[in-house]
Amino acid sequence: MYQDTHFNLTVLNGLPIEQLKVCVNPDDRGVLIVYLKAEGQPIFHFFLDVGIAFCECWNEYEVDEDDDDYRFDDLTEVWQLKGKHISAIFAEEVAGNSEITILLEEGEKLRLYYCPTKDKSYFIKN
Numbered sequence: 001m002y003q004d005t006h007f008n009l010t011v012l013n014g015l016p017i018e019q020l021k022v023c024v025n026p027d028d029r030g031v032l033i034v035y036l037k038a039e040g041q042p043i044f045h046f047f048l049d050v051g052i053a054f055c056e057c058w059n060e061y062e063v064d065e066d067d068d069d070y071r072f073d074d075l076t077e078v079w080q081l082k083g084k085h086i087s088a089i090f091a092e093e094v095a096g097n098s099e100i101t102i103l104l105e106e107g108e109k110l111r112l113y114y115c116p117t118k119d120k121s122y123f124i125k126n
Contacts, residue, residue: 001055001057002055004052006090012041013089014105017076017084021074022123025120030120034112042058046112053098084108086105
């Protein structure tokens with residue numbers, strides 16, 4: 001869908017979150033992919049590569065966890081996200097690298113960003 005330093009994804013605005021999972025490299029605990037499932041929508045995949053933000057939707061309704069080389073963490077309950085409404089999803093360039101931000105109507109902010117000094121991506125809630 002998107003592969004750029006900047007984008008605005010509006011199709012999920014106003015929808016409640018059903019599930020949010022991350023694919024993690026177990027060696028360095030870097031986040032490779034964020035999977036977001038909103039009500040009535042297929043799963044959206046978000047990731048960063050070479051300073052660019054990516055958003056893809058393959059019309060899948062379940063996360064394929066068949067890869068034993070990676071860990072799949074479900075953050076839906078851990079971060080108490082189920083039922084919270086998405087207000088905006090966007091990518092922007094920060095310090096030469098793209099970041100992906102998911103804003104929730106409840107005032108929370110989820111952010112996927114790359115740390116060049118650690119050479120890996122992080123996904124945080126604040």
